[in-house]
Amino acid sequence: MGSAMASNLQAAGHVLTVWNRTPEATEPLVSLGAKAARTADRAAQGEVLCSMLANDAAVRAVFLDSGLLDAMDAGTVHVNHATISVALAEELAAEHEKRGLDYVAAPVFGRPDAAAAAQLNMLVAGKPAAVERVRPVLEAMAIRLWPLGEAPQRATVAKIAGNFMLAAAIESMAEATALTRAHGVSAADFLDVMTQTLFAAPAYQGYGKLIAEQRFKPAGFTLPLGLKDVGLALAAGETARVPLPFAGVLRDSLLEALAGGDAELDWSALSLVAARRAHLDGAG
Amino acid sequence: MGSAMASNLQAAGHVLTVWNRTPEATEPLVSLGAKAARTADRAAQGEVLCSMLANDAAVRAVFLDSGLLDAMDAGTVHVNHATISVALAEELAAEHEKRGLDYVAAPVFGRPDAAAAAQLNMLVAGKPAAVERVRPVLEAMAIRLWPLGEAPQRATVAKIAGNFMLAAAIESMAEATALTRAHGVSAADFLDVMTQTLFAAPAYQGYGKLIAEQRFKPAGFTLPLGLKDVGLALAAGETARVPLPFAGVLRDSLLEALAGGDAELDWSALSLVAARRAHLDGAG
Amino acid sequence: MGSAMASNLQAAGHVLTVWNRTPEATEPLVSLGAKAARTADRAAQGEVLCSMLANDAAVRAVFLDSGLLDAMDAGTVHVNHATISVALAEELAAEHEKRGLDYVAAPVFGRPDAAAAAQLNMLVAGKPAAVERVRPVLEAMAIRLWPLGEAPQRATVAKIAGNFMLAAAIESMAEATALTRAHGVSAADFLDVMTQTLFAAPAYQGYGKLIAEQRFKPAGFTLPLGLKDVGLALAAGETARVPLPFAGVLRDSLLEALAGGDAELDWSALSLVAARRAHLDGAG
Amino acid sequence: MGSAMASNLQAAGHVLTVWNRTPEATEPLVSLGAKAARTADRAAQGEVLCSMLANDAAVRAVFLDSGLLDAMDAGTVHVNHATISVALAEELAAEHEKRGLDYVAAPVFGRPDAAAAAQLNMLVAGKPAAVERVRPVLEAMAIRLWPLGEAPQRATVAKIAGNFMLAAAIESMAEATALTRAHGVSAADFLDVMTQTLFAAPAYQGYGKLIAEQRFKPAGFTLPLGLKDVGLALAAGETARVPLPFAGVLRDSLLEALAGGDAELDWSALSLVAARRAHLDGAG
Structure with a gap:
């Protein structure tokens, strides 16, 4: 799912640094010009960080337990596409806020084939300025964005x-x-x-x-x-x-x-x- | 609902004799040329009898308890549009069979406005010959017929x-x-x-x-x-x-x-x- | 269940006339001195009529559809031990009332062996005077009576x-x-x-x-x-x-x-x- | 609940060292001769450690996150009376095993007044030798022990x-x-x-x-x-x-x-x- 979404970003001309818990998974994207990061924090140095992880445990491990959030530059926008719990969405919103990071929740409806065709319906919630900044990124992956307000957990x-x-x-x-x-x-x-x-x-x-x-x-x-x-x-x-x-x-x-x-x-x-x-x- | 359906029959050129438990309800149809029957059994003398009653109790009262079925001519096809219980559908099928009457279940999906516009989706189950005989009648009321086999209770x-x-x-x-x-x-x-x-x-x-x-x-x-x-x-x-x-x-x-x-x-x-x-x- | 209960009545010295939809079922009671009635209405001529039928359909058939109630003498108390619907309990109460018959609902908790040992817990509801009249009868079958008021359906x-x-x-x-x-x-x-x-x-x-x-x-x-x-x-x-x-x-x-x-x-x-x-x- | 249980241990002549997350809670026991530990690990130095904490989070905090288990002497038997999740019970069993500690689950049925009166029904699961060692302790608190086998989560x-x-x-x-x-x-x-x-x-x-x-x-x-x-x-x-x-x-x-x-x-x-x-x- 994540690969399909990323390939649309690439097709839209965005410069990608990619990371996956299973490194081989990034190879198709790398062959098309993406840079592979050896660690998650290296993939988090851009203007926008899009993440698509499997569940609460994976999101918690990568973003909270690993110290990744601390390594990110203030001003970076993190767009989380994963379907996670409302409780974790609220915790993530608070943890980003604390560190001056922008956090946008953007979970999607659509199967992998819809993702590959950039036909996802994307629910979006986050601060208006942050959402505006990432809009071109999101639009490269979605058939339509559905704004749901400022608090990220609303999209969740x-x-x-x-x-x-x-x-x-x-x-x-x-x-x-x-x-x-x-x-x-x-x-x-x-x-x-x-x-x-x-x-x-x-x-x-x-x-x-x-x-x-x-x-x-x-x-x-x-x-x-x-x-x-x-x-x-x-x-x-x-x-x-x-x-x-x-x-x-x-x-x-x-x-x-x-x-x-x-x-x-x-x-x-x-x-x-x-x-x-x-x-x-x-x-x- | 029944009036809206009947008006489409009338519009399609069928000659109607109508009956309702509340006689005034038939007036609009009568003003357009339908004949009003004073009793249910007089409305059951045609080639096809279409009924649309509120529930099991009404169907039972009109068709089983009143002796109406006994008064009908063999060869008449009774088309029941009401949503009734499967048990009553089976009982009705048997009671018609016993008397040499054809019984077709034809319940509908659609609100009164869809009925008025002849846009009902009609589920149809009954013996093929009987269904064929009443097809023009049914088609005058429906946007589409959905055949569901021979046993009437299947449509029910x-x-x-x-x-x-x-x-x-x-x-x-x-x-x-x-x-x-x-x-x-x-x-x-x-x-x-x-x-x-x-x-x-x-x-x-x-x-x-x-x-x-x-x-x-x-x-x-x-x-x-x-x-x-x-x-x-x-x-x-x-x-x-x-x-x-x-x-x-x-x-x-x-x-x-x-x-x-x-x-x-x-x-x-x-x-x-x-x-x-x-x-x-x-x-x- | 009914036999076990009746045998306690007999043991307590009450004179019984018994009827069952399956006549042979009454034989043990008859061998102990009960009189067998060939029809239900003949069993309903005493001061107290105790009935224990299987379900609503049986109660309805025996008491309402057959005309039995019409044949009973005003002043007779009918004690119904069956577990029936609240709706039928209310209907029976009204039908007895209409005919000047007393109606007491007295359903029981207990298996057949408890019934045989006169160890039933009996819920009792009916008009106080009627309940008083049948109390000796009920007490012959129960370990305890639990009064629940005047409306029979309360016991039900x-x-x-x-x-x-x-x-x-x-x-x-x-x-x-x-x-x-x-x-x-x-x-x-x-x-x-x-x-x-x-x-x-x-x-x-x-x-x-x-x-x-x-x-x-x-x-x-x-x-x-x-x-x-x-x-x-x-x-x-x-x-x-x-x-x-x-x-x-x-x-x-x-x-x-x-x-x-x-x-x-x-x-x-x-x-x-x-x-x-x-x-x-x-x-x- | 814990206090009531502990007071019965004291009454039975056992020498207690007590600890509670709210220190004042131990005062009644101390006034009767128990020694108050300032930290949980000091209360864990005896032959038997009985714990009664509110929920999974408290048990996890006190026993797993704090390092308490590592501080305990091999051979100590930990008797856990708390109602916790089966998953945590299994995790605790494994963590104790790993450290050569004995672990007995002994949750109880009974309200605080039953605890005070040593009238608890106590479900007990753990290795037979460990259960035997703590039996006098458990019997001082319970009206009856109900053995449920070796795996502690069975009692849980x-x-x-x-x-x-x-x-x-x-x-x-x-x-x-x-x-x-x-x-x-x-x-x-x-x-x-x-x-x-x-x-x-x-x-x-x-x-x-x-x-x-x-x-x-x-x-x-x-x-x-x-x-x-x-x-x-x-x-x-x-x-x-x-x-x-x-x-x-x-x-x-x-x-x-x-x-x-x-x-x-x-x-x-x-x-x-x-x-x-x-x-x-x-x-x-």
Whole structure:
């Protein structure tokens, strides 16, 4: 994901210094002219630092535990594209502020192919001046920027809530198709109607197709990643005292899928869980 | 709803005899040339009988308890557009069969304005010959027919499952916006992103707008109707032993809304329940 | 259940006329001196009519649809021991009232062996004068009467709520033991602690033993009966607009058990569902 | 809690060196002859170290982050009475093992008054030799020891699962009484029956009384502590892939109570949440 995004920056004429925890991952970018940094802090010396790390632990390790923030020049803008917890987003905002660094949260909706085509929808939150400075960088990677205000965690919570809505859409199709199948209507026939009418949207059409075809490999987004993201929603809800009953159901369905050993499947495999509970046969 | 559908039949040149439990409701159709029947059985003497009644109780009263089916001519096709229970759909199919009557289930997706514009999406299940005979009638009311096989209850269960998906979409937006609002992002800002990107579909755009604007009156579809339809999903699940955890959550949220006295609100007012649980302020 | 209760009446010296939908079921009572009635209305000619039928449908068929109530003498007290819906309890109360008949609801907690030993806990609601008249009859069957006021449905709802608490106790042990087993503590070891300390009560000790020993046959109370009773709680909640999230979970767990074909098992087999979801091995 | 437990050790003739993060808390023990340590590591020089800290963060701070474990003598047995996460229990077991220290988990069921009276039920897991060495110490504080095997986390998970069962018992009474109240039966009348019959156990009688009397202050165990403990169950379930639908419901109910600002109330105030959802009046 990060590589695809960076290649668009390069294509737009930006000069890149790149770093990855797995150095080989940067080779394609280097072959196109990017400079490879041997350590993260060397990649943090430019005007803008874009980071795309896997989760809270990786972000914490690279930015907070390593001392990287202390090594950055005041005035540098850090743009964080990762989906992290609201709590960490708030902590990062404070830690950057303390050091005179600008921090912009810019999580994205879109799969790797959308990233490669610079078609990401990018949620953006940060101080207006900082956002303005990085706008050309962001626009090189996105089909559209969605400004969400000044506090970076606002973009973070919107991304988390959006992923929760995706998970809920999947579970809703999973349960609905278990119901129709039990009464003789295949998932394909039913979802064909729904995703061409009331639910004619990318989220439903994409996952609906996977559910109808029971095609869960290769995964676009695995069940453990789904569990992580539903966990971020639950954690954000816990901090702010927001009950989320659908998220609780999703957590249990994802755990049940994982208990069955399906860690490598796409999270649309939630439909297998719903079908198993009703003891339906394997085929759609 | 029924009037809007009937007016399209009339516009297409079909000769109508109409009946309604509230006789005045047929006046607009009569003024355009329809014949008003004083009793239901007189409206059932044509080649095709289209019925659109409110719920199981009404369908049972009119067709089973009254003896109407016994009064119909063999060969008549009864097209039932109502959203009823799977159990009643099966019972009706058997009762028609027994009397040599054809029975086609043809429930619709679409609000009254879509009905008036002949833009309904119509799910159709019944014996092929019967469906063929009534096709011109159905096409006069629908933008598209979606064939779902021979057993009438197949169209019924698909309609029920579709309404369940609508309810789940609303609850998913209700919880997601409670979460974003608690962290500083308004429902309007958040839903603006989602309904123009991953969830750019009629279901989300329509209900998303109502949630963002907190505009629950006048209702397009009231909370008690929502409870009725989620109840149909739960009942269909119970018959076929299909657990539906999202439907259980929906049931409780709808009951909570109704306990608060909001029976006249649109079912998108589920967002009020999610906000109240988090003790968020009234405004979006 | 009914036979066991009736035999205590007989033992207490009451003169019985008995009727059962399956005539042979009355033979043991007849051999001890009871008079067998060929029809239900002949069994309804005494001072007190005690009925113990399986469910709403049976009660409705025998008392309302058959005209039995019309055949009863004003002044007769009907004591209904069955667990029925709150809605039917209210309807029965009204129908008796209309005919000048006294109606007392007296559902019981206790298994058949408790019934045989006259050890039932009996919830009692009805007009004080009627309750006083039947007190000697009730006391012959119960270890204790629990008066709950004048409106018969009050005893009914208390019985339904009590059965819901039993189901919740079972599910709570089912989930707790799935959790401990997954971390190496057997259901037997864990429940041994709990049911001798904080949960040293008949409900937990009885069902805890069945769960620890995975002994679900022969059933004391089957899964379908559990589903019926949780359904009565959900229905009573729906009427009065009371959300019951635990009941929703119970409904789904019971359906999942039944989807697996376990209709003849005791409802403590909910523990199998919790274990299967976590993909634990069969043995405790 | 810790003081009450320690005073029983003192009463049994054990020589104590005591430490608390708030030094004044040790004064009563010191006045009875205990030696006060100025730092935690000085309290860790005896044969047996009993610790009772509030939560994971406190245990981690005192034992892992501070270097205390490194300062302890090989052969010392550390008995941890705190309710902590299964993950931390496993980590602690490994860290002790690595340093040749014995580690026994001995969490307890019982309120402070039970602790003062040496009436705690103590779950015990650890290597047999270590458990034998500390047995006289444990017996001085407990009414009974419940051995759960060698791996310390086994006692931890049993304690977590037990607290989950308590929470479920409270929610079950909360929902059941909302249902009965809505149909005219007070919580007091209903719980009076249940807690003297099927649920005649300390957990139900204690919390049932608080619910019936709506007496939530002063709290024996606050809502935030309940949320913490349900969180431990959910976390233990997540690690081992065990879905826990009741725990998800509990989490949401606790959050809803806390969103309403009831942080200082006893967790039996879950009954307020159930009643509010049904819009019942305040009084039982």
